[in-house]
Amino acid sequence: MEELLKFLEPSEIAYIYETDDSLKEVEDIDIKEIIDTLKSMNIKDSSIKDAILQNSYLLERTKEELMLLFSKLASIDIKDYDDLIMRNPNILSLEPFEIDDFLIEKRKMGYDIEDILEMIREGQI
Amino acid sequence: MFENLCSRLGFTKHEQKKIKNSYSLRKYTEKTLVKRLYKAYTFISSLGLNKKETCKIIVNCPTIGGTSPNTLSKKIENLANLGFQGEEITKIVKRNSKILSYSMDTVKDKFEFFTKLGMEKELVIKMFLRYPKLFSSSIELYQIVIKTLKDFRLEFTNEDIFTILSGCPQIYGLDLDKVRDRVKLLKDKNISNDEIREMIVNFPNILSQKQDNLEKKLDIYFELGLMSLIIKDSKRLMQSIDLTIKRMCFIRDREKELAPQKYFRIFNSQKAFQSLYGIDNEGLDTLYGNEVKNMSYKVS
Numbered sequence: 001m002e003e004l005l006k007f008l009e010p011s012e013i014a015y016i017y018e019t020d021d022s023l024k025e026v027e028d029i030d031i032k033e034i035i036d037t038l039k040s041m042n043i044k045d046s047s048i049k050d051a052i053l054q055n056s057y058l059l060e061r062t063k064e065e066l067m068l069l070f071s072k073l074a075s076i077d078i079k080d081y082d083d084l085i086m087r088n089p090n091i092l093s094l095e096p097f098e099i100d101d102f103l104i105e106k107r108k109m110g111y112d113i114e115d116i117l118e119m120i121r122e123g124q125i
Numbered sequence: 126m127f128e129n130l131c132s133r134l135g136f137t138k139h140e141q142k143k144i145k146n147s148y149s150l151r152k153y154t155e156k157t158l159v160k161r162l163y164k165a166y167t168f169i170s171s172l173g174l175n176k177k178e179t180c181k182i183i184v185n186c187p188t189i190g191g192t193s194p195n196t197l198s199k200k201i202e203n204l205a206n207l208g209f210q211g212e213e214i215t216k217i218v219k220r221n222s223k224i225l226s227y228s229m230d231t232v233k234d235k236f237e238f239f240t241k242l243g244m245e246k247e248l249v250i251k252m253f254l255r256y257p258k259l260f261s262s263s264i265e266l267y268q269i270v271i272k273t274l275k276d277f278r279l280e281f282t283n284e285d286i287f288t289i290l291s292g293c294p295q296i297y298g299l300d301l302d303k304v305r306d307r308v309k310l311l312k313d314k315n316i317s318n319d320e321i322r323e324m325i326v327n328f329p330n331i332l333s334q335k336q337d338n339l340e341k342k343l344d345i346y347f348e349l350g351l352m353s354l355i356i357k358d359s360k361r362l363m364q365s366i367d368l369t370i371k372r373m374c375f376i377r378d379r380e381k382e383l384a385p386q387k388y389f390r391i392f393n394s395q396k397a398f399q400s401l402y403g404i405d406n407e408g409l410d411t412l413y414g415n416e417v418k419n420m421s422y423k424v425s
Contacts, residue, residue, distance in 0.1 A: 090330070093255075097212040
């Protein structure tokens, strides 16, 4: 809670708990680790706040999971994470295999890789 | 003995206490608990999970620590029989470890509730993968949510409802009164029922948006003349309100003639916006960060 209060207003925290009551059980130390991980990826505080508000399940992830996700995104040349999160905060819930599955599915449908990457940025994934 | 094992496996002191005090494991002697915990831990980590993730799963659902690998294996097999594959099963277990404490019939019944409604198996899998906690909601709640959607009188077809449920399965965890408020907000903005239907089906997450944020976004897009675009492509509502306002301010100050086509550039990728206007998100923040912070911006 203390860590969340650094980012969010009490009413915003209440909204997050409304989306999932069990988030109350996430420890401060884990929240701090997630926020520090996002910051280390050059994601700005305002984008982190927005991501938490739009996708509170992010708080249940671990640093390791997020790092794997970022490394998957980097491998397909999506490296501006701040811009990505501002446009598609839900991506932070995904596992690397889901990015692969999306790429394969869209490739099969005949899309160019650049178009698929734009779909990911826009939240079509 | 218990502390030694737990420390070796990576459980923190706090987690050890939580496991030891859990109702489901209190019945075991220390020797039995150590044996069972070790076997369960080994099984869980064999699903491809690291130490920290394995510990988290057991701490979130200590019953697992006393469950035999044979039983756990059958529960995993049950998920595979429903159609979930390797990494998908790992994701479900990681996000909702309680699933390993439910009976196989319970899990199967919940899954089949949706297929019996006529939802395609692939879509059901996608829905549970997006929100594994759905396995922890009751079938009664599933029915209430579906009824709530129908009660909006937006003429949703069954297909629409399936798209909404799979696109925003977190709706099962939301306060349904607040969901109703969000639909009411759309109606209050004089958006027609057909358009609201289209918006929700295209972007079911609109039902879980924070109410005041959603209202702020709608007001801005109305004022910029972009609502017809938002109705057709409501996923645009996902974009951060801060980014929208900063880009809007920049276009407002930069362009001599303002038109919805120009404001549409609010949704460009950073790369495209930068190549058009020579400014990145950081530059926008320097110029308009304060307007956003103080909410003192004006559209025109």
